[in-house]
Amino acid sequence: MQSIFYDRARDVNHALELARQPGAKYIGGGTNLLDLYKSGIEKPVRLIDVSRLALADIDELPDGGLRIGAMASNTAAANHPLVRQRYRLLSEALLNGASAQLRNMATIGGNLLQRTRCYYFTDPAFPHCNKRDPGSGCDAIDGHNRIHAILGASPHCIATNPSDMSVALVALDAVIHLQGPDGARQLPVAEFHRLPEDRPQDDTVIRPGELITAVELPPTPFSRHAHYLKVRDRASYAFALVSVAAAVDVDGDTIRDLRIVLGGVAHKPWRALGAERRLRGQSLGALTDDVLGKVGADAVAGAQPHAHNAFKVELAQRAVARALRIATGSQATGEMGGMA
Structure with missing residues (x-):
């Protein structure tokens, strides 16, 4: 041994x-x-x-933001009064992310560093996994790939990122604090995870020996109109087939700004920039079923499904529309409203 x-x-x-x-x-x-x-x-x-380590504190910052220590448990972060009040999206994502027992043990830093999800990676009985053994191939591509990526994948890997929390953090423009042999640095969560390209063994851009010390949340305009929607095979603890973090800044009746970030569809949280552009500056009254259908299509533009996960394309479109309805309180009805 x-x-x-x-x-x-x-x-x-x-x-x-x-x-x-x-x-x-x-x-x-x-x-x-x-x-x-x-x-x-x-x-x-x-x-x-x-x-x-003394890295479990959750502290309000002078500008109204929040600093969450990397050793804070997922439970502590989800239930912290300021997280629930100002960053409801993060609280929802954490509470959807795992069983209570796992949330009690899992840390904020560890959540960010979860390895991508793929049963061909986690089971060594499957011999070909470029993430586990670079250059060996990818059994998932021609195997059972129902849970795998439809966006941002490569011929070397089609695994997905399993973190619910990271999806919400990208939508909230959060920043990671790292300490390493070369000193301290900060990095947007949106830039922390990477697409597989020709190096699927590297899930993130963390450097050798670096330690995550905290996650910083800036003051947010998204506290009132935000929702984390997770679609999974069962209601109890399960990874997302598709998830959506929808955060909208509303000024009167106008969508001043927004974030739409998808989980369960790529090797990293997938920000739907095209979908955001379509809605930015629009009125809430413009959120018709037709418009939301186009927004959903924008969110999965360029999708490349495989033999068993083509259903994720439509599922993601419907999930985006539903998350935006809930976040904004929109009452749009019709065919797109039928998603369970």
């Missing part, structure tokens, strides 16, 4: 020092890493426990 060593970091600098050792991995709640370790997918030589 492969030996594994354990160290508990005293502070951030100690964690960074320990991470210089070959085969070192940070561990917080462990809800993803330990599963992958037991399956033989992850093979750390040394685990660096960062769960007790």
Whole structure:
């Protein structure tokens, strides 16, 4: 059996020092890493426990924003009064993201670092996975690919990002704070996850030895009109087939600005910029079924479904329309209103 060593970091600098050792991995709640370790997918030589670092606080910032420490649990973040009051979209996404038991253990930083979802990746019985063994191929492309990506995939990987929280964070223009061997840096959540291209083994742009220390939420105009919609195979804990974070800034009757971000359809949270452009500056009264249908089509423009997931194209279109109705209180009716 492969030996594994354990160290508990005293502070951030100690964690960074320990991470210089070959085969070192940070561990917080462990809800993803330990599963992958037991399956033989992850093979750390040394685990660096960062769960007790002083990074669990949730603090209001002078400008009205919010800083959430990377070690804050998903439960603590979802139920924090300021998150529920000002960033309801994030609270909804976190509460939809997992069972209560997992939310109690999972951390904000760990949630961001979840490996992409694919049963061909998580089961070593399948021999061809470019994410697990670069250059070996992708069994999902010609296999059972019902849960896989329809947007942004590549000939090397069609896995999807499993995080509900990250979808909401992109819609809220959140920023990640990182500390690494080369110092501190900040990065928009929208730029943290990457598309597979020819390097599907790299889910994010995090650098070797870097540690997520916090997520910062700027003051938002989206507190009143926002909704996170998750469509899944069962009502209990399950990954999203399609999810939508819809956030709308309404000035009187006018849509001044908005964010539409999809989950479950790509290797990263997918911001639907074309759909946003169609609605920006429009009146709420313009949200007819016909317009919402076009917005949904814009959101999945360029989709490339596979043998078993073509249903996701229409599902995503309907989910976008429904999320926008709920976020804005629109009462549009008709064929597009029939989504369960």
